[in-house]
Amino acid sequence: MAVNGVCLTLTNKDRNVADFDVIAETLRRTTLGDLKAGDRVNLQKSLAVGDRIDGHFVQGHVDAVGRVSRVEESERESVWWIQIDAESMAYVTPKGSIAVDGVSLTIASLADNEFSVALIPTTLQNTTLANKRPGARVNVETDILARTLVEYLRRMARAENGASTGDTPLRQGLH
DSSP, rough: OOTTTEOOOOOETTEEEEOOOOOOHHHHHGGGGGOOOOOOEEEEEOOOOOOOOSOOOSSSSSOEEEEEEEEOSSSEEEEEEEEEEHHHHHOOOOEEEEEEEEEEOOOOOOOOEEEEEEOOOHHHHHSHHHOOOTEEEEEEEEEEHHHHHHHHHHHHHHHHHHHTTTSSSSHHHTO
């Protein structure tokens, strides 16, 4: 189950209480350590084998903790700008998918080390995002397809750059 976009294993469930084992690494790399008893969270059940796939692929593997930098409100939508580190920003593409606190969204715009998403009233009503204000920390999961492609291209570039010396792991595996 994903809790605010963080994939966790349910260890016990008793009525309205669910228990999860959470390790120190998860608390360091996500906003879960910021939560207090009684805080609302976004919950998403895992996709079961054979279920219909509908929407974006979201794994619950948080890539970065972002910060809401500003919110631009209008009658029809809220445009949220979220800052993340430059490394994670490499995986963010215009009109690509992204998950913020486990909510699957489409990227509207990019600028420096931030991206924007447009939130419709239904999303604000049915998630915890409406409770966030500028400065709030959020879990960000970038698109798995973008991550895979960027990492593959980086490896290929390293292999090309090391081709003359023959010392890259990729080239060593090709002999």
